[in-house]
Amino acid sequence: MSGHSKWSTIKRKKGANDAKRGKIFTKLIKEITIAAKMGGGDPEGNPRLRSAITVAKSENMPKENIDRAIKKGTGDLGGAVYEEILYEGYGPGGVAVLVETMTDNKNRTVADIRHFFAKSGGNLGESGCVAWMFDKKGTISVDKAGVNEEQLMDVALEAGAEDVVEEEDSFQIITAPESFNDVVDQLEKGKIKFAEATLSMVPKNTIEVTEEKAARSLLRLLDNLEDHDDVQKVHANFDITDELMDQLS
Template identity: 65%
Template sequence: MSGHSKWSTIKHKKGAQDARRGRIFTKLIREIMVAARLGGGDPEANPRLRAAIAAAKAQNMPKDNIERAIKKGTGELEGTAYEEVTYEGYGPGGVAVLVEAMTDNRQRTVADLRYLFGKRGGNLGEPGSVAWMFEKKGLIVVSKDAVDEDALMEAAIEAGAEDIQDQGGEWEIHTTPETFGEVKEALDRAGIPCLSAEISMVPKTTVEVAEEKKALQVLQLMEALEDHDDVQHVYANFDIPEEILEKAQ
């Protein structure tokens, strides 16, 4: 399994999503605000907003929070103006790392991220250095214990999923960003619980990190970046052996 879904699954198993629900809500609200500002407040006419709302609902965000975020984005309510910035770099072992941030102070954010990369054996790169290694997809991860394969296939494919991949203990469902919301809703209607559901930058190729010290450094870097207030999403193309991942959990 490649880095994007492994990292999502690790966070879930560690209980990080529950422990940091306030921070997750903050990130989701920023995404809804920016999506509404750029494409309008009607999710039917704004695919990015529709996907952001689906991601928020997947985290059980209250409807009132979603509606306020939309109104802040469209200017109906006062809110902070955030700027979208993407940063690229390399972690230990040559792992490509893509960081999506929303900030009201670019200088602060880039300085913080450069420090976090350097402290954990990586380095911040130039624009375009790793982005070409990723493509935007809807990504839904479902535990094999939670659903029969045929039932999952029927619900996901009929709703527009592009692909379903066997990743050991989980099923990984890929969609286009535009069909992400429909597929997630179809799984909900079928009573299929998801370990994670998000619009993700999926790596086209992966880098194996089999040395334990470097592998743990990669995971520490990912966690440090995720914890930064300005960071929305972190993606990487690492492939770490399961026995090392078990130690990290």
């Protein structure tokens, strides 16, 4: 879990989620659009669309934005045609990096991503070079403040969660992808608020980055990738100690 949870924690501390709210909405709209295009506009019969809507709601996206994105996907509204491409590579310190993209110009996208990797001292790899190091999971972050741990455990596990992991200031609920929506539904029914809910590629093992230069370059790489308009999600199998994070800050 360290790679995903560490990066999520870092972004929250930096305020990146608030600063890039517009970009987050743009990425979510793309996901909803392509989900509706591939599986139809009814979330009850389209698990991918239902998950995308769940994540959008967790980011407080207005209902009209969600409805408009669905209509674009079903063809009721015009819009760009996107292609999904997964890029894989190695960042500083040998950290494995997965980059999920949705683009209308793959030549532009791959050129930019290759540039980011090279600039950081990493390299873009072949398809399949690092994907095997990750498992797809649902991850739901619940702030410790104001939540009853015993109630949270009962609700999450009864709804089908695989595990609840305690961290410094939050609980991370881990689910199989097919249980993700059910767990979110039960949390909402139990009036348990969550800070983040998303489907992620969770690393099976992590690499600890101990050198300041490598850590700084890695975080810059992840920032550059996530800031790119064509990038939907970035996953990496790293861990950085809190002490080193304090130095970087």
